[in-house]
Amino acid sequence: MIQVLFTIVFAEMVLILSLLFRSPLRQLVIMGLDCSKKGRGPLVAKSVGGTILVFFSSTIYSVFNVHKKRSTEAGFINPTNEVLMAHRILEASLTGFSLFLALMIDRLHYYIKELYRLRKYKQEELKRECDEQSRSDQEKQHAQ
Numbered sequence: 001m002i003q004v005l006f007t008i009v010f011a012e013m014v015l016i017l018s019l020l021f022r023s024p025l026r027q028l029v030i031m032g033l034d035c036s037k038k039g040r041g042p043l044v045a046k047s048v049g050g051t052i053l054v055f056f057s058s059t060i061y062s063v064f065n066v067h068k069k070r071s072t073e074a075g076f077i078n079p080t081n082e083v084l085m086a087h088r089i090l091e092a093s094l095t096g097f098s099l100f101l102a103l104m105i106d107r108l109h110y111y112i113k114e115l116y117r118l119r120k121y122k123q124e125e126l127k128r129e130c131d132e133q134s135r136s137d138q139e140k141q142h143a144q
Contacts, residue, residue: 001091002087002090002091002094005091005094005095005098006094008094008098009094009097009098009101012098012101012102012104012105013101015029015105016101016104016105016108019105019108019109019112020108030109030112030113033105033109034113049099049102052095052098052099053099055095056092056095056096056099059088059091059092059095060092062088063085063088063089063092066081066084066085066088067085069081
């Protein structure tokens with residue numbers, strides 16, 4: 001399970017890096033994220049995110065359960081429980097980090113789309129102003 005979580009975290013890191021820097025891969029990632037947010041995509045994403053959140057809570061509960069056993073047994077922990085606790089803490093941290101990175105990918109995608117929309121609107125507005133300016137200049141020349 002740890003290998004899968006590391007793979008997910010590294011894949012999400014690559015996605016974030018591809019969204020942060022302008023490259024041909026960025027457009028591909030944005031198109032893929034756009035397609036995943038259409039149709040049943042949001043429902044699937046929410047259900048997968050909810051499942052991962054339940055897994056995260058279960059792992060945290062397991063860590064606290066092992067920790068509670070240690071406190072009731074006069075503070076000593078046997079090596080098996082120590083290894084299990086370290087494994088569960090690693091799983092919990094990787095799962096939490098994966099959820100955080102997924103949230104970052106969603107917000108980065110939203111901000112990039114908003115930035116493109118604002119740029120397009122600003123360019124159209126600038127083009128309209130230039131057209132109006134050129135028309136008024138032409139009218140002044142015809143009036144003279």
